[in-house]
Amino acid sequence: MTKLKKGGLLLLLAIAILIAVLLTRTASFTPSEQYQQFSARNVQVDANQVANHLSEAIRFKTVSHDDWRQREDDQYEGFLAWIAATYPEVQSQLTLERVNDFTLLYRWKGKQSNEPAVLMSAHYDVVPVNPGTESLWEHAPYAGEIADGYIWGRGSLDDKSAVIALLEATTLLIKQGYEPQGDVYLAFTHDEEIGSVYGSQAVTELFKGRDIKLAWTLDEGSFVLDGMVPGVSRKIASVNIAEKGYLTLEFVAHGQGGHSSMPPQDTAVSILAEAIVKLKNAPVPGGLEGLSEQLYTEMAKYMPYSKRLLFANSWLFKPLIEKEMGKIPSGNAMLRTTTAPTMLEGSVKANVLPITAKAKVNFRIHPRDNVESVIAYVKGVINDDRIDINVVREFEASNVSDKNANGFNKIAAAAREVHGDDVIVTPGLTIAATDSRYYSEITNSYRFNPMSITSQDLAGFHGTNERISIDNMVKAVEFYARLMSSEQPK
Ligand SMILES: [Zn+2]
Structure with a gap:
């Protein structure tokens, strides 16, 4: 056997093993459907x-x-x-x-x-x-x-x-x-x-x-x-155990005022616009981890085979899953701290150069980040000392509550008893x-x-x-x- 042939066989063997691993993991990637039940009162509702x-x-x-x-x-x-x-x-x-x-x-x-x-x-x-x-x-x-x-x-x-x-x-x-x-x-x-x-x-x-x-x-x-x-296709009772934090930053860019017929290279508006584009092109890093990973992994167990295959083998496909999730606004919001420019303010007149231009940008902070880390990240991305950054409003993401505690189990049981056993309950x-x-x-x-x-x-x-x-x-x-x-x- 030539060296080349031997190498080809080894590669084929490796691919066969990989496929076997992927399929085996997918086959055992099924929901547990184990729920606790509690004694409780029924009521007759008018x-x-x-x-x-x-x-x-x-x-x-x-x-x-x-x-x-x-x-x-x-x-x-x-x-x-x-x-x-x-x-x-x-x-x-x-x-x-x-x-x-x-x-x-x-x-x-x-x-x-x-x-x-x-x-x-x-x-x-x-x-x-x-x-x-x-x-x-x-x-x-x-x-x-x-x-x-x-x-x-x-x-x-x-x-x-x-x-x-x-x-x-x-x-x-x-x-x-x-x-x-x-x-x-x-x-x-x-x-x-x-x-x-x-x-x-x-x-x-x-x-x-x-x-x-x-x-x-x-x-x-x-x-x-x-x-x-x-x-x-089944109904999902999403019993949420945490919530995102909140941060609004105001960006103030400074420029020289004057008549707009002879503008300088950079105006307050263009400086501000560049900063906003930088932020758009550098979303706050995120990923499928912690709570989002638990939620999506649980959901995926009820999805068609192709998606089950991906999630069952997230050790291999995670970058692909994250890329696809990131394209959908609701999926993206689960992965990371989101960035949303919402308010803009420039000159008072079309032919007057602005002395300042202001923007408000609203961030929703994922539990993996905090106010301080988001501000530091934003400053690093903008990296422009012609822009002042002020905090308008802030609060941190909440604590993450226990999904195995009695309260969660009671809520899950009541949701299934009322909406039917078919309901999937997930944190x-x-x-x-x-x-x-x-x-x-x-x-x-x-x-x-x-x-x-x-x-x-x-x-x-x-x-x-x-x-x-x-x-x-x-x-x-x-x-x-x-x-x-x-x-x-x-
Ligand atoms: Zn409300």
Whole structure:
């Protein structure tokens, strides 16, 4: 045998072994489908009543404006009075405390009050309707109309639906004579859409100050996703265990003013533009690791063979997977700290050279990075001392909560019992900010609303034609009732 022939055979053998390894790994790349079950209460939900209650709740314009002085306090007071009148059982069985006037904190005392408590939270403030889009709504945004099996209006998804479902669930359990084991706290916050300082941050400080131990918290931050992960036909309950941080930087470029008929080589605008292009061409480094890797690896087990093959052999294909994920905005956001230039400001007149040009760039910080590391990276990329960089607003990514803890298992069990055994439950990462960034300072915090939504529904989130189906509201009440009454593992 010639040397060449021998080499060729060895190469063939190596390829055969590689293929065997790839196929074997893919064959064993299957979901475990092991879930814990808990004993819990079932409730009979009156669909009409729940729909009517959410409809009424939507009619209060509890709108959070960036300038809080635009807040209509009478709408807030009206909504809180409506809660007291509509849910008398909650009012009489639970103790109520108002935090900073408008956030409600209820305590449902448990039989074993010395055990760690749980907190279920939702916000009742809503974002304004984008001026000029009112006529695009099929049903007026604050009318709370019920039509075609849906309740329509601002807050129907984000997040009055959760407020109402929690109150309904508590009422039904009280009517059954149920008493929780440990204490159950309900927080209904009023400023989530403008930073949560007086709502969830104050509630968190209150728990810290009183040394109240929480086993876990549940708040918004994800849903049961229906048809939203390409290649996965089953519904996915993404129970998110962390959220990204936030950083807005202002870039100020300096130039010489003057008439634009005789411009210098570089103006403040061109200096600024170059910096923005540099940032665009150098995304903050990321990768499929940690939480994102767990989530996608779990999802991939339900995908078609070609994708399973890639993920089962990520030791070989990871660069390819990362490249493909990075092309999709939602995939990219899971991989890295994102960079979004959002605001620009230059000269006041077309024929006047700018003395300064300013840009605001918004970063959403992945848990692998922090504010300091992102600023250092940005400075390194821009590397231009004609540009000043100022921090406008910042907060770090949250702690990562335990996906093996009891709270997570109870949420997973309740989601499957209500939405069907077919639902895949997986830990995930919330790419926006929620009240849980404060709660997660003191305990395991889970981000999940128990409604099943499609990408069409999601368009209503902070957008036009926000709505939720009556069926989803019924399921949400069943979910919270099961979760609140989940006790021993079965
Ligand atoms: Zn929200």
